[in-house]
Amino acid sequence: MPRTPFPSVHSTPASATEGTVPERTVPEGAATAAAPTTGAPLTEAPLTGAPAGDRAHIRARGITHSPGGQPLLTGVDVTVSASTKLAVVGENGSGKTTLLRILTDRLTPDGGSIDRAGTLAVADQELPAYPDVTVGDLADEAITPARAALAALDDAAAAMASDADGSGSDGSGGSGDDYSRALELCILLDAWDAERHVDIALEALGAVTDRTRQLAHLSVGQRYRVRLACVLGAQPDLLVLDEPTNHLDAAGLDFLTATLRSRTGGLLVVSHDAALLADVADEFLDLDPSADGGPRLYGGGWDGWRTGRARDREAWQAAYDAQQAEHRRLRESVDQARSRLSTGWRPDKGVDKHARQSRAPGIVQSLHRREDELRRHALTVPPPPPRLAVPTGRTQKGAPLLTAAEVAVADRSSHPVSVGLAGGDRLLVVGPNGAGKSTLLAMLSGALEPDQGWVRRHGTVTVSRLGQEDEIDDGHRSPGQLRRRRLTQVLAQGPDVVLLDEPTNHLSMSLVDDLLEGLEGASAAVVVATHDRQVLRRLAHWPRVELGDASA
Structure with missing residues (x-):
């Protein structure tokens, strides 16, 4: 069966790496996806495995990335846990999508460490229209872990039945343990309702529900809604969404918002849709420029982010203004000392010649001191980004x-x-x-x-x-x-x-x-x-x- 060329649901063992992302491994007994028959390269093969539940996480420390030698991400520390609802925000070009690709093991950063555990589903901004890949292929891939879990449960039940009639029991009681583990996994995945979850999402998002339709025959918006529905229906431990409100109508937006708010697993979302972020995000990682060049993490939801950002911007502006004012004062002091040196010590013929000559060393020393102070006063606070100004205007009110x-x-x-x-x-x-x-x-x-x-x-x-x-x-x-x-x-x-x-x-x-x-x-x-x-x-x-x- 052809497989889709986007990362669907996969699991990774908890592991830490320095300067690179962990190599994916397949847990013993887990099924792997078949190789694609379409000839389209996979960005990564989806793997199945036991979800980590409350232990699921992505932890990144000191992530740096400079594509083409230009710094984009500097010192990024972020944790997405099973209870996190985190929004990544910033202006266009600030590195939001790049960070998501790094965190989801699809791009190697220049530096830093990443530790992951649990199942993960990703919805990127775009889904290519690969030939011969159908809506059903996406839906099947989304519920592959659930189907594998149900199959394992059936096998464990058959093994227990065989042990019960004495035909296969070795006295170890292993089949009972296998059944318990398989049952726990099915419960965690809600495996019995997995297909129904996908069907509900397809319908609610206004997506194509005909499993035989090929992606190549769908519009960009239709492909996007199908893929988003499959990712939401997969119900992974951790969900990563890049601009999920693209191509959604009002009903789709309402369904997406309600689904994300009711999620019990972790969420990492990039979006320009302020209403969505206000409704679902508890934390904000802000990649916009800051006084020290690093990102800022704010708690307290939408209001906490806006208040914290405004406070930080005001402090940044105040520090910049104070440093610039001090630099101007020092430069004026140097200019004044240099003026005194050039005009105040040269002796005229006759009058006060000795007094003027005796003052010259002091004026020179004063100039040198002020020049040293100016050199030591480094400008370390960068200029804050300019704000958008709306002129008050002069229109008469009520005219x-x-x-x-x-x-x-x-x-x-x-x-x-x-x-x-x-x-x-x-x-x-x-x-x-x-x-x-x-x-x-x-x-x-x-x-x-x-x-x-x-x-x-x-x-x-x-x-x-x-x-x-x-x-x-x-x-x-x-x-x-x-x-x-x-x-x-x-x-x-x-x-x-x-x-x-x-x-x-x-x-x-x-x-x-x-x-x-x-x-x-x-x-x-x-x-x-x-x-x-x-x-x-x-x-x-x-x-x-x-x-x-x-x-x-």
Whole structure:
């Protein structure tokens, strides 16, 4: 049977290594996966074995990794235990996915040690469409440990029956011990319901349930949902997910959130979905830049992470400002001493010649002392990353700015909409895809003329709009950098009306915090169209326009 080219469920013995990951071994009597018949290389062969239960863990100490000679991960210490629900966060390029690959034994770090035990299931961001691999292959692989455990239980029961009739008993009582171990394993794996768990996950995530469908015939989103369902249904000791909310609808998000919250095993998740992390994570490993260059681990869930990060950033900024101020003071002191040396000791003809000459050594010594102090004052605190600034603006509060009356565009708007905006107003635009959110913002900005209704600006009103996606202006900026640059440009214009269409796309959660906090104090009228669940929670006190289904 062909096997899937992604790490499914496997177990590793507890072992520690220095600078490398442990070599996988097969426990005695455990079944291994068959070699792939598709010709596609496996990143690692899934193994089966007894789960570790409460003893399951991944422990990493001092992990460093510098691909291409560029430091990416430095001094990472992290433990994922059977009771951990850990989120790894950071801006694009901070090393989140790289760390997950290292922790799951698919990438060798440059340094550090890793110790693992227990069964592990991994869902990466992408699943290639390998030929001849079907939905059923993924589902079968997910429940292979459970099926092996049930087979072992049947064998042990048969051996006990044979011992009972005297045909195979050697007096050792070994078959009874085998049966007890097999039964314990089946209970730990919930083996009798393993296939049902996968079926439930496939259905709840809106995934393809036809076991004969080939992955190559599915869309990217369909493949992703199938693989995620199989990984969730496997119920391993430790679950590792990289951007699991990609391609999920509202029902799928609800199921994923409920499943992760109710898990009794360990969880390690990377996600830009702030709402998911707020709902399920108890700890946060933050890979964003820090004062000492190392990662930060925060407890206390979402609120503990945001509070701790803000506290650390404030301390970092204060330390940087203090060191820079002291450096400036020392440099000014050197400049003053040098000025006195160049202008104060050269004797003029006649007057006070002796006195001036006698002061010269003291002025030189003072200059040398100040130069020594400046050299000893090393700048050790790096500059903190710049925050996203939202200008307050000068728009008069309550002043009429813009009115839209029953506006709509054929085939792009589900219903005519009326909006009135004054200085300081806030408005959320929500609704499903295709309901016309982007169309409404385009009409309000003047970029799109309505087929019906009208839009009027009151006086010399300036309007700026941020679209959903940003045009690539060179080949060196990531989507996150482009988004931040474009958002900064829109805000820096100081418009009276700010229209933001999915403004948090590609932004790190720290920048989202900066944006939302800044918008609250802006004098402009602000309109935000978004699907971001955490943004909707944060802005729940804003008035909103609900746009219906495009087919309504």
